[in-house]
Amino acid sequence: MLNDIRQDLATYGGDWGAQGFWVMLVYRFGRWRYTIGNPIIRKPFSLLYHVLYKGAQILTGIELPCEVPVGKGFRIDHFGDIIISGYASFGDNCVIRNGVTVGLKNIEEKAAPAIGSNVSIGAGAKILGRITIGNNVDIGANAVVLQSVPDNSLAVGIPARILPKEKTPTGLSL
Incomplete structure (x- = not known):
C-alpha cells in the first residue's frame, strides 16, 4: 500500500x-x-x-469505490462531479477530468466500461455500459460514449463518433 x-x-x-x-x-x-x-x-x-x-x-x-481496479499513473485531474461505477476498470496512465461519469448504461445490466491504458477523458464525458475503451484513446469533453472504442482513436460528440487519431509529419498524434 x-x-x-x-x-x-x-x-x-x-x-x-x-x-x-x-x-x-x-x-x-x-x-x-x-x-x-x-x-x-x-x-x-x-x-x-x-x-x-x-x-x-x-x-x-x-466517487471512486475501492472495488475498481486502476492501473499505475491513474490521475483525477480536476475537482468534483466524478462518478465511477464499482464495475468499471482502468489501465495504466489514465487521466479523468471533472464532470466525468463512467458507469452503467441501465440499472438492470451490472456492467461498466473497461478502459485501457493511456486514456485521456475530457471534462463532462459520459462513458456507459458494457464497452471497452482501447489503449491510447482520447475521449472529448462532453462526449457520450455508448460503444466500444478501438486503440489509437478519438471519441467526440453526442453520441460519440469514433475517429482514428491522425499522425502529424513529426509522428505526434493530434
Whole structure:
C-alpha cells in the first residue's frame, strides 16, 4: 500500500493538497483492508474505510469505490462531479477530468466500461455500459460514449463518433 501511495503522490507531482490524491489515499486504504485475512480484524478497518470514503466523496465530489481496479499513473485531474461505477476498470496512465461519469448504461445490466491504458477523458464525458475503451484513446469533453472504442482513436460528440487519431509529419498524434 505504501509503495502505491508513493507512486500516486509522484503522479500528482508531490502535491499533497490535490483532491484527486486524497481520493487515491482512501482508495488505497480500501484496497489494503481486503488483504486482512481475519474478518473480525478487518471489520473496524472496513468501517473506517466507509467513513473516509464518504468524507472524501463529500469534500471532493469524487466517487471512486475501492472495488475498481486502476492501473499505475491513474490521475483525477480536476475537482468534483466524478462518478465511477464499482464495475468499471482502468489501465495504466489514465487521466479523468471533472464532470466525468463512467458507469452503467441501465440499472438492470451490472456492467461498466473497461478502459485501457493511456486514456485521456475530457471534462463532462459520459462513458456507459458494457464497452471497452482501447489503449491510447482520447475521449472529448462532453462526449457520450455508448460503444466500444478501438486503440489509437478519438471519441467526440453526442453520441460519440469514433475517429482514428491522425499522425502529424513529426509522428505526434493530434
